[in-house]
Amino acid sequence: MAKEKHRRIDGPNSVLEHRGLIDLPTPWRFSWKWGSKVINCAPEGIPRCKGICCHGPHFWPARANKNDPTKCLYLSETGCIFDIKDRPITCLLFPFVLNSNNTLCLYGRATCWTCKGNYKIGNATITTTLYNHLYYLFGGMIYGRMVEAICTQRDIYFTPPQWVLESLKREKYLQEKNLIPSRRSMYGEDLR
């Protein structure tokens, strides 16, 4: 396991130092079954699902907002104040989550709770609806393989870019400590 060099992250309310974070194992597996669920996670769908994923106390980073754990510190009346470059990877992936088997699947209660209002609305899969995020995180080649996996009904294995793994590793640490993340662009120049 590679040792993390001593590095500092500046958060809105805290300055923390961390070291020895655990590298995320690769490759990841993409589950075509989960990826083919029809969930319309698009801006027009937010009134239907109420954007539960940006609210606490169940979800991080929302639950790290000590002043109001019912909603994320970065949630405004018009949605997340961060653009794609600043948003946590955890948020960009959701409702996809990485399970303990290193499989990118959907959050277990996505279709029956969080995303229920947008489940089976239209006919686009969650993989299609999240095109912008998945393409940004993994690149066109891997995204294309995800789409193909759904068409052929076969899971695929892939290795995410290093900057995604590094960012997610930091987020897992913050999540465990229930700390608010900073803008992702503040993590470091090596992290997009």
Ligand code: SF4
């Ligand atoms: S950072 Fe943005 S996308 Fe993530 S929970 Fe907060 S408001 Fe939602």
Ligand code: SF4
């Ligand atoms: S991930 Fe689910 S709960 Fe969050 S905005 Fe999309 S549909 Fe709504």
